[in-house]
Amino acid sequence: MMYAVVLLVFCIWLALLCPSVQAYENLALNKPAWQSSTFGSYTGADRAVDGQYTELGVWAGQCAVSDWEQRTAEWRVDLGGIKNIHHVFLQYATANRVWDENNVHTRYFLGFSVYISNTTNKEDGVLCFRDTNYTTATIPKPVNITCPYHGRYVIYYNNRTHPPYPEGYSDYAWNVLCEVEVYGCNVYTYGSDCIYCGNCSGGVQCNHVTGTCPNGCDAGIYGDKCDLECGNNTYGVECKELCGNCSNGEPCHHVDGTCPHGCDAGMYGEKCDLECGNNTYGVECKEMCGNCSNGEPCYHVDGTCPNGCEAGMYGDRCDLECGNNTYGVECKEMCGNCSNGEPCYHVDGTCPNGCEAGMYGERCDLECGNNTYGVECKEMCGNCSNGEPCHHVDGTCPNGCDAGMYGDKCDLGNMRKTFSFNIF
Template sequence: MDGVLCFKDKNYTRATIPNPVNITCPYHGRYVIYYNNRTHEPFPDGYSFYAHNDLCEVEVFGCSTAGFYGENCSKPCHKNCQEGHCHITEGTCLGCQAGYRGPMCNEECGQFTYGLECNQTCGRCSEGEQCNHMNGSCSNGCDVGVYGEKCDRECPDGTYGRNCKNKCSKHCIISERCDSVIGQCVGECQSGWKNIQCDKECDGGMFGNHCNKTCGKCLNNEQCHHINGSCLNGCDSGYQGINCTEVKNNRAVIAGISITTVVAIAVIVLFFVFRSFQSNPQNIETETQEETPDVTNNYQEIAYSTIDTNSVHSNEHETEPMLECKNVSIKRKSEEPENIGACFAKEHVVNENQFEKRAVTSSEAPDILVNQLHKNIAEMKKCKDEGFKLEYSVLSTGEMFPCDAGKREENRTKNRYKTILPYDHSRVILYGDNECLEYINASFIEDNNGELAYIATQGPKENTVNDFWRMVWQQNVTRIVMLTNLMEHGKIKCSQYWPDCLTTELFRDFTIQNVSEKHHASYISRNFVLSHEQLLVNACKCDFLLLSIQHVSI
């Protein structure tokens, strides 16, 4: 039977035990148990195995009505006494209700404690305030780095600050991972960003990792691109190159002027050809018109991409314009021409080698209205897709920025192709064991607003599948879109990095569970649950789409 020990005799002997014995028991109960302990040594002096005792009389005194004390049981116990019980003579509480302390239970819990007997510790309330003395709640909210009713829970990953309302920066080296108090990024910033929260672009003429690289001679001393150092509006006089770090010489300037002249002549010839189409559509193969075209009237009707004159290779021999397509029917209205650019002059359909070093910028490609998209595609497809071929031919090839990480000896086996490597300034960096930085062939892609929109990566190889899922975990990826097949034209394009439907597979520290799979006409959708074995949490649910891709050679 459970009970509270009121008195235990450790010193009385046969000669010293008083008669009668008065014992005050300051506890509330229904029974009084008296017993002789004969089970635990050492036994007191004079102990006898044959000893026994007889109780002549036991008297228990107390108030007949609970909640009162005093000589006549007329004084009420304090309201904060536990269960309303107190000492029958002194009135001290036999225990306090939650949130109170002291002999009379008239003091609230303090020193950042609360609860029964004030033995629980408060959370981190706002401005270091004392929590509610009874239930531990914070009436004015939480301090930075914690949340919850009692402000005793650390901010979830990706948030920080007061009541965890702030989000960690996407520009941390591990995206959206930071200190829960002040938002300091775990590790460092991505290239082009600074401050402890990685929330400010490089400025002051600096760019790159840690903002430790100096911009080139941008036009009007403007700030260069904070990540790659390129000059968005061109270079100051006397400088050239993407970053405006190359000094021009006079010979280069003269060559540029000559090239510009060649391009201007080519454009005028093209206008002549368009004008000829309009005047005599039945003889477009050979007939041309000698009259100079009205450029002003035709300007709104002819859409063409401007050409970077500094990168055009001039030809030594002029060629007679010759059209690729024959007997092209061109409709014509009474006032304005339609489909003026139905065909292209052959010398303007350049091969890939002629544009090997040409860079296409946003200013070179005219905007296309949504309601004009179908019409634009139809125009581009004419003459055996000559329009698409022309645009494709001016795409830049080769490396525009450094790819040193992907070329390192220890990383070469992680690349599926030798010539497709991520740029150093935009590549995804993995955190390995002991927070060591590791490599994966993947790059961050920005949207039109300069925000990180998605990650582009190669189809995982057998030796990079674990790295792929580690990237998914660290970057909080929730949707995967696969734009390749496992096998194409007899060649392996991607290793299967997911388990079959309703099965589970372990990839190093990560367990992938394929919980559902649906086959549609042109794609397959799967749903995965990603678990971290060491952290023992299921923190990532991924939607997976495998699109049916038809590869077209251009």
């Protein structure tokens, strides 16, 4: 029980540690097959890839058999696509007898060749193996041929076209293939364990032995085997590009530099590498800047103004108007005396509805003069004592009236009755 648990844990650990490893498989099993000639309806080319070879007699229905008295015999299997081939297993017919120099089938097997090709033409491919040394006494059963190549078609070929033939050879080419198994991995693998290739540039096949990529890696990937994603805030080809400012300091996508959850405040664009403009700031550049001095843009991240505010504005972002009867740069100026106690305009201190009685000027900060008083200084002072000016607000005379005048504003004169007598 303990052994089984340990074995299970080991298997799980191995699967997690090496998820890109696969075992060799028979790539030829039940794949489409063809041969240059066929002896009978039950000896077609597909019999050599049906997985059955318990009965090795020529006429037992488990072997592909070419026609008799042919000078060439060719058989091939279509693997369905370019595969990473490791070795080829060939089981020849034995008539269920001892496989030695006395077995009649050995002589038909001698001199055979195996090709790996991407087309149905063997000449377009590579010669994986050609028998030049076997004899009827030494040819093995079955034959395992190492073929570390990539290809779609595995082609078995034999010929009797150039007599005389070596001793023991048959006069005709006659293949009786009971099973052909092609072991390897799907394309884009390497090594004896069929490890999947990394992301080679252009999707090319990595080196089938070492796994290295001949032309570098796809964008976002690095390493000798192109199996590592860009890190350290980099992306793109050879990880040479720097990520922008992704939200919360997250890494950008290792391939194209895009940010999965948007940008940090003050940045925009698919790669978050552009600063907010057009007087905006903050997350997604949705906030509008205040009124920075001289029309300068605010800081794209938090909206602060680098050199202070325009006249009439205050606050870190210059988005607040002067209050408390102040105006101007840094709200340091005090408003004049606006009508009805209204605040002045926060920028230049002007009064929107005129001045209080007794005051004039754009900012209502000047007292009436020239012997005037009241609203808009339209009223004329009376006759104050010694020619003094009246009070600029209500027109009263601070030190009384000139001789002959009376009233709060010294604008009333003495009235005396004059009587005349006629003396006769």
